[in-house]
Every structure is written in C-alpha cells, then in structure tokens.
Amino acid sequence: MIYQMNGLLTKEQINNMNTFFATKEVREERLAICNECPLLYKPTMTCRRCMCFMNIKSSISAMSCPEKKWLATNKSLEAGVIPKDLEMKALEIWELIKDKKAPNHKVKKEMIELYNTIYNANYQTNTNCSSCLQACYNGIKRIKESFD
Numbered sequence: 030m031i032y033q034m035n036g037l038l039t040k041e042q043i044n045n046m047n048t049f050f051a052t053k054e055v056r057e058e059r060l061a062i063c064n065e066c067p068l069l070y071k072p073t074m075t076c077r078r079c080m081c082f083m084n085i086k087s088s089i090s091a092m093s094c095p096e097k098k099w100l101a102t103n104k105s106l107e108a109g110v111i112p113k114d115l116e117m118k119a120l121e122i123w124e125l126i127k128d129k130k131a132p133n134h135k136v137k138k139e140m141i142e143l144y145n146t147i148y149n150a151n152y153q154t155n156t157n158c159s160s161c162l163q164a165c166y167n168g169i170k171r172i173k174e175s176f177d
C-alpha cells in the first residue's frame with residue numbers, strides 16, 4: 030500500500046524514505062541467513078547480538094547484520110510503499126495494544142521498533158515516556174484504520 034494518499038506518512042517522511050524498505054526477496058534472503066545463525070533466538074526472532082526483532086530489521090534497506098552475514102542493500106521498494114509483512118505485523122500488534130496497554134515488555138518493544146521503522150523515528154525501545162508511547166500507539170492505530 031502507498032501511504033501518502035491516506036495521509037499515514039507526510040510528504041517529508043516519504044522523501045526521507047527514498048531507499049528505505051528492502052524488497053521482499055532481500056528480506057527473505059536475510060531472514061534465511063538469520064534462521065541458520067546460532068545467535069538468533071527463534072521464539073521471538075530476536076538477534077542476541079543486536080537485540081533487534083529480525084522480522085522488522087530485515088525490512089530496512091540500510092540495515093546490516095552486526096556479524097556481517099548480510100549487508101545493507103540498495104534493492105528497495107518505491108518510496109512510500111510499506112512491505113506487506115510490516116502491515117501485517119502492525120495489525121497483529123494492534124490486536125495486543127488496542128486497550129492502550131501492551132501485555133508485556135516484548136510487545137511494547139516490538140510496537141516501538143515497528144513504529145520507528147515505518148515512520149522513520151528514533152524512540153528508545155525501553156522508553157516509559159507517555160507521549161512517546163502515545164505517538165507509537167497512534168501510528169500503529171493509523172495503519173489499522175487504513176484497512177477499515
């Protein structure tokens with residue numbers, strides 16, 4: 030889905046995105062490498078080295094593996110296009126946070142990391158700042174509403 034049309038992302042955010050999200054093929058290649066890596070904690074798909082959620086990190090073109098097992102890429106989606114997997118992740122997280130309270134630390138961290146990824150933001154994933162958390166909540170909610 031292209032998000033400028035429904036106002037989910039501002040024009041400035043889209044311009045900043047440029048080569049932001051990796052193609053599906055790149056993402057799948059990266060995840061295949063992670064899946065063979067002993068540093069991956071599979072139950073949460075978290076890398077024990079960088080502590081990131083790999084289902085999210087693998088979608089960002091400019092990211093690379095801290096062990097250099099996969100590198101940054103310029104094979105990216107068109108600016109403003111958010112990968113289907115991230116949209117699905119946002120819908121999944123929405124179901125867990127819609128009552129305005131994340132059920133546990135993992136969901137809270139995942140919500141913030143997903144928000145940072147989609148909106149090109151930089152909130153600390155361990156923040157307890159209520160306005161930061163509200164911004165993340167609203168961002169995930171906007172994605173959910175774009176499907177209504």
Ligand code: SF4
Nearest residue numbers: 063066069076094098
């Ligand atoms: S990002 Fe690198 S170190 Fe981390 S799980 Fe994936 S391959 Fe392993």
